[in-house]
Each structure stands twice: as C-alpha cells, then as structure tokens.
Amino acid sequence: MTDTAWLDETEMAAWRAFLSTSHLLERRIEEQLKAAAGLTHPQYEVLARLADAPDRQMRMTELAKGVVVSKSALTYQIGQLEKAGLVERTTCPSDERGVLAVLTDAGVRCLERVAPGHVEVVRAYLIDRMTRGELETMTAAMRKTEQALRQ
Amino acid sequence: MTDTAWLDETEMAAWRAFLSTSHLLERRIEEQLKAAAGLTHPQYEVLARLADAPDRQMRMTELAKGVVVSKSALTYQIGQLEKAGLVERTTCPSDERGVLAVLTDAGVRCLERVAPGHVEVVRAYLIDRMTRGELETMTAAMRKTEQALRQ
DNA sequence: AGGCAGTAGTTCAGATTTGAACCAGCACTC
C-alpha cells in the first residue's frame, strides 16, 4: 500500500477529461431527450437496442447488459415504456421464466421521431469534433477497457 | 428533419464504445469505493477536488461545476460528508451568501486511505490499457467536447 | 440611499438507481 502508482500529469489530465466529458455529455443528452420526447437516456437506449434486434425483441437480462443498467432498473424502465405503449412484454417461448421486451409500432415511430435530434447532439458535441483518426484511436482504447470490464 | 446525418459504422462503434465503457467504468468505480470506504464516486471526487484546492476549500458552485453535478446534489452530498466529519461548511468571508466547503483533517486522512485503491482501478481498467499516444489523443478529443459543453 | 436584476445555496417533490431478498422455472445428478 506504500508504493502506489499515482497518475502523472498526462494520465491525470486524461482521466479528468474523460470523466468530466462523459458526465457533461450525459447531462446534455438527458436534457435534449427530455425536452424532445420526455424520454430518459436509458429509455432511449432501450428503444434503440430493440429496434436493432431481430424481431425487435430482446431478453431482459441481455438488454440490461447492453444498456449497462441493473436488472431492477431495467424492470422499472420497461414498466415505464410499457405504460407509454412503446414496448410490450411477452413470456419467452423457449424459457418459461424468461421475458421478452418487444418494441411496438408506436415505439418504432417514437424512435424515428426522436432519433434525429439525439444523433444530432452526439454528433455536434462528440463525433464531429474528432478526426477520423482520433475516432478510431478512441474506439480502440474504449474497447480494451470495455472488454476488461465485461470480464 | 428529413436529411439526418446518421452515424456510419465507425462512428456508431465509437459512440457505443464510449457510452458503454463510461458506464461500466463508473459502475466498477462505484463498487470499489463503496466496498473500500462506503463512499460514492461523487463523494470521492469532492474530497479529491478539495484536497487539490488552495487551503483545501472551495465554493459550492465552483465545486459543483468541477464534479459535474447539480447544485442540489452537491448540497446533499456535502451534507453527507459533513455528517461523516470529512468536510465542514464555512460562510465565505468575502461574500455573505457564499459557502465554503472545507476538507477536515479526517477528510484528508480518509482520502489518503482510499485514493490508492481508487487510482488502482482507474489505472487497471483505463489508463494502463492505453499507449501514451492513445492517451494523448483521447485527452485531446475529450477536451474539445468538454470545452464545447461548458459553453 | 433606493431599487432591481442576477447569483449562491437550500429546500422540496418526484423520478430513478442500486443491491438484497425473493419466487419460479430450468438443468443436471443420482
């Protein structure tokens, strides 16, 4: 415990920049989605993931892992989206205890309506401010961390 | 609204990687801090910022901006840290409405005790997985976004 | 001085998140 490998200037700057930026961006996205459609960011992510999935449906646990929220948070959010008519629950045919979240037609339309504004923000603040090279470098770096954190 | 500039493969991959990674890392850090000292990540950040500040003290608003939380969240967290004896509140001498959050000696000791483990995680999952070049590239990219988001 | 817009913090209500406890169904063993 005595020989801690502290972060040097460069490393600390990198960490702080990463941390602040991710929080600031999260905030901005949340604000935009709330204003545009009354959605939270996790809710949007759920819709987006489902839209990409085969048959527009996914298992709860799989979805939770993709969106990176706890199982209980997902249960809650799917409940909200269900109330809003954007998602439906079905019991999984192959596994009786499983639940499939299915994107409804209303959900598809909602996503189509909201996506442009959302992408706009992601682009304006993050993507379009990087060169192609930076983009690829960052992705590579993020992927390494992501992989490590997913075990 | 018809001509949305969607994200191409590379851009989408970058965005997804960034998003997932930041959430996963946040989760891991939160878990580590909770286990090691019963602190939340924002709480740790408050202590760390104060430790770096002249006289180990900072104005509430300034601190809130640094840590990237709402003013009310900071009020709450400072309350918690105060209960734990790690921080104290002082009224600002130059501005009667202002409040200074001051790190106590106990706060310093707590930070000294917790910091190594925290840095360890940041290093193990993020910093040490990047080359120096990647580190610098990422920092540059993050800084651009950060600056844009801070107006 | 007196008034007034703006800033600093707090309070408050409402929404969301998390981990732990829990129930049910699957899968494997003996």
Next chain:
DNA sequence: GAGTGCTGGTTCAAATCTGAACTACTGCCT
C-alpha cells in the same frame, strides 16, 4: 423423477439525482 443449485425477473427499501421554487445577499444604476 426427486433433489439441488443456477438463472431470470420482480419487488422492496434506501439512497441519490434533478429541476423548480424560494430566500438571502451582491452589485449596479440612478
């Protein structure tokens, strides 16, 4: 085919976050 351990989701209580009032003080402007 009963027993056992695991996995999938939900429920629950507690903690935290946010934005919207609200109060108090500052700094100008006249």
